[in-house]
Amino acid sequence: MSKNFPPERIRNFSIIAHIDHGKSTLADRFLEITGAVDTRKRQAQQLDSMDLERERGITIKAAAVSLTTMVHGEEYLLNLIDTPGHVDFAYEVEKSLQACEGALLLIDAAQGIQAQTVANASLAMEQDMTIIPVFNKVDLPHARPEEIEDELENTLVLERDLAIKCSAKTGLGVPEIIEAIVDRIPAPEGDPEAPLRALIFDAKYDEYRGIVVYLRIVDGTIRKGDMVHMLGADADYEAVELGKFTPVAVPHKQLSVGEVGYFISNIKRLEDVRVGDTMTVAKGERAAALTGYREPQPMVWCGIYPVSSGDFENLRAALNQLKLNDSSIIFEPESSDALGFGFRCGFLGLLHMEIVQERLERESGIDVVQTAPTVPYRMVMNDGEVKDIHSPGELPDPTQFQEIHEPIVTTHILVPATNIGVIMSMCSERRGKFLRQEHLSANRVMLTWDLPLAEIIFDFYDKLKSGTKGYGTMNFEEPRFEAAKLVKLRILVSGTEADALSVICHHSDTQRRGRAVLKVLRKEIPRHQFEVALQAAVGGKIVARESIRALSKNVTAKCYGGDISRKRKLLQKQKEGKKRMKNIGNVEVPQKAFLAVLSTDDS
């Protein structure tokens, strides 16, 4: 596939779907049916290129693939821009959508429309994109396509006749989807004669080739050897290599209007590549910038510290590298008494945070300790100054501020009608304010509550899943700040305050929260040769206490001639485990304990 296609033979589309509704499987079928991948050689789920994505079964990074196919006797170029499907990743979905004219709205025919599906479809509709509803897994015995057609009309106001029924697993209906992509999604519009104007919608770092930029050509043509200019970053680069993913990278001499591909220029300066930036020509008449992306709003913050203090600069480099293809990460240096020098990082959500931590360790090999996540708080100081804080440590003395505001989100929760009770009481326990209840169909209900974000970022989603046998889904709107009575809960380990373990919580909740945190700490901190006292305090008042009894015996019962090497290796492994711990006073605290403050269970 080395030829260039005129815009009218190009379709740019993405697939938006809830997690597990079969997006990656459908993408695999497209690759097969268009001959892009040899069936014998394919590895399941081609588009998820990161190990981590495959393991978790979710797509973290958008990927773009170009496919060619014959429809109505003509050859078309279909650019599939894959999008993530989890609640945390609305920002990435938005970026991917901006590079497309249409989207497949993939819905599991058994599970139906989920809160996330509604949110992503709305995103696409706001951008005037063509939506093709696709019901997947229609071959499953418990599929209920008629009900889902009702849901489609009731929630998204999409006509039921538009929906295509398919099974991504067996390939049923897939040719019809391809035909619909060509027939219904508009061809890209752009001026081939105008100066180059391209959208940078993604990027990744390659050790040998520098930063690989993913771009969508809006106007004009880019040719190998051209000098280009990044408008936002104000930097010039030469197009050393251009190409498309099919799904392996195939070099092309040029990319023109409507095409999607990659750009390589041995770029090493991470700050020069900004996702959302516009690329144009370096010399002559430059194009105007495309509508920029909205800056991501980090709503979950936590501290990330290198286990070994010598890794601080390496950690900074690793975070910079991650930011390159995940521009939603925000970080700034901070220090902690217990943990030394590290970074305070902002994430879109809790899953996003976990993934970043794992990617950090996996891709950079740096061992890190992560503190419990917190939401941002807005302080109104005595002099009227308003300032935002991102960690409990920043909370000023109560005499210095008038008010503290916390983020509140309007939350939509879709649940089976039979589970309303349990979800309602769950929301009310979490300081929620009930707004309304709507029926989507006979069996499904959408509940709308105002909830403090701090109450939902930790385990709300898990509790929702377990309270609805996995059927409940949720989505929340942009947060707003409202005043609340919040205090800092301090944690002391053997009398030493562990600043990295403190949390901000509601004043009525300190005892329960304190007990829950200490309970988990007692479980996670290994026994020492002395007794370890654990305390939770608000100001000078102790609200909960626990203790870890001293280790009184630690000796292997059996050790003979055949056990020596194995025994030595085992001790070595245990010692390695200890190295990964952090000291608070003279107590060794494993990394997991720093997340203990997440626990809201007091059972």
Place this chain on the structure above:
Amino acid sequence: MSLREDGVSLYVHLPYCVRKCRYCDFNSHGYTSQDLAAHVEAILQEASLRAQDLAPQTVFFGGGTPTLLGAQHLARLLDGLEEITGFRQSAGEVTMEANPESLSAEVAAAILQGGVDRLSIGVQSLNNEVLAAYDRVHDAKEALAAYARARESGFRRINLDLIYAFPGQDPQQWVDTLHTVHELGPEHLSCYELSYEPGTSLTRLRDLGRWQEEDPERCAALFDLTREQNAAAGYHSYEVSAFAQPGEECRHNLAYWRSLDYVGLGAGAASWRQGVRSMNLAKPEDYERVMGEGRRPLAQQEETLPDMRVFDHLMMGLRLEREGVSVERMKRQCGSDAVDAILPRLHEFVARDLLRVWQDQEGQRFCTTARGLRMLDTLLQELLPDDDQLEV
């Protein structure tokens, strides 16, 4: 007879068992009757290759279940080994492990005749429910009968293996078991705390939540109780889990704990000779196949650097709570530099009341205090050389 520092011991592994006990992580395998004769020949072949005229100072037949081979195969093994190594003349102790169900009078007579002078019987518990939970083949009555048979056959030195800290075990029940055993009067007792080794059925059950591991505090209490009860009955503790009447310590095991040389024959057997650790192929069929090609069935070999030798020496030697380790011996085995390098660390432990130091005719010795012995693994972790020095 005392152990010579330049002497060598011989270990022979017999890898077959009727079935695998739940806690067992030893190299044991199922078998058919045809396997046994061929396997004996393979071991003898390895002996000719590696133990010709070895003249070991101690011999130990372990497993698996050696007695399961039966009188005829065992006689063949013992005679063959005698021809190759001359152990009957050289060895001051020849032990064989035995399980109650396979220690028949005939087997006992045959091995005594063949040169075995000490038996180690796997009793484990005298509670039938506990034995069943461990998946043992025998019950308490059979264990007592096997002990009686061993005595009648003329064995003067006998060890009994016992396990404690069964989940929820009543300390009094354990004391009763010990009293019953004390009355039998074996020369030696090995009392092990039940341990959860990776890959065992017991560990799997525990991880699945179907087996509750005993509380560490209760384990520690049972550890102390065992020592008190054994001491009161005349069995002094000389190692973490080993107890003996005066002069009845297991010399073969002492050789391990003193880091003396040993040659291991048979599937999965480990050897330590002249600074090299090695291990045979673990699967009996692999072992026989390679042996059949006339090659040594080696699975892995580890050259040890001085730092690691010192560590291993301490890891084994500090288990001996009375004699501990001799600095001079350690220097002869591992080189002075590596020993000098670690001495300050050992003195730190003395200051922390985990070790004590004294002089005997050989020079300076270190051994654990009561607390040091209980915390030996913690202490050893602190003594481990850095990993890059350990990886060879």
